[in-house]
Amino acid sequence: MENIKLIATATFGLEAIVKREVESLGFKDIQVENGKVIFSAKLEDIPKANLWLRTADRVLLLVGEFKALSFEELFEKTKALPWGDLISKDGEFTVTGKSIKSKLYSVPDCQAIVKKSVVEKMKQKYNTEWFEETGAKYTIQVALLKDIATLTIDTSGVGLHKRGYRKEAMLAPLKETLAAALVQLSFWTHERVLLDPFCGSGTIAIEAAMIGRNIAPGLNRKFASEEWDIIPEGVWKKERVDAFKAIKHDRELKIYASDMDKRAIDIAKDNAFKAGVDDVIDFKARKFSTINIKNSFGVIITNPPYGERIGEKKQVDELYKQMGREFNDLRTWSKYIITSEENFEKLYGKKAAKKRKLYNGRIKIDYYQYFGPRPKKS
Structure with a gap:
């Protein structure tokens, strides 16, 4: 099987960013x-996609897609797929599933039928009755959407947001994939100053x-497909070596991150150390109102706190008003603020140049973008 189809799953609202990453890796024939x-x-190509995609949730290997209106049809069409060419004889495989607006709505039944069908195909391939x-x-997923069954194998294992550096986090942290997307949606480049005044466990800065x-x-980190026989020997090692060689070790960055919670800063420093970037991030425990900003044309990307209880809500409302007053003086800076507070613009005192709806897990959030002037080219 030389030519395959891969699926990079994406959080709602990030599909365009994931597509841009897929294109930058040199992949073709892209559908969103x-x-x-x-x-x-x-x-x-499976190792490259898993190692380099920053904003995708997982990389799935597409095995087949077909219409299924009955369990018999699901069984027979699943059995027709080349499972024996993908799963090794001693492979351990499970089946997960989901069904949306489909006649076959019982997910446990669909999972059981797909499992039985794959086993039958494997028996034919390996000429045995016992595995x-x-x-x-191998994790097989059967996803039914409007009677169309899509069968995939997960190449990633745990989600791609699990980078391996964040052992500890504060309450309700941003997923690493979303934090990377916030940076890529901004006008920040390695030549500009970046500030996160509410850094929590440091994910955006890292x-x-x-x-x-x-x-x-x-x-x-490790990936499920590192153990697969179908990936040519040595490919994972080569991709890792190439990735290490691609690191810009000598590139100087000006990234500042702060939080009023000293414990959060201690966690953020430890996470940055594990990620190998502790030397380029200046972490400090302080209130955002005490930050002395001297640089011009910088970028603020931040996830400020928001309150759910009545007492907290009043405090957070006042914080957003204070942010508006403080940030308004930074006229040459671009500001990118993510929050679930629907009245943020009113509290902040200024309408965003652009607002983008995103999700952090199942929490709906908005990304408010305030663009500053472009820095002059030196």
């Missing part, structure tokens, strides 16, 4: 749908530093 980006590749399932792990230094986000 709600929650996913589909592209042509080869088996040896030990002691080898590499993701920016990894982008600035060109550090592949998957370098410090």
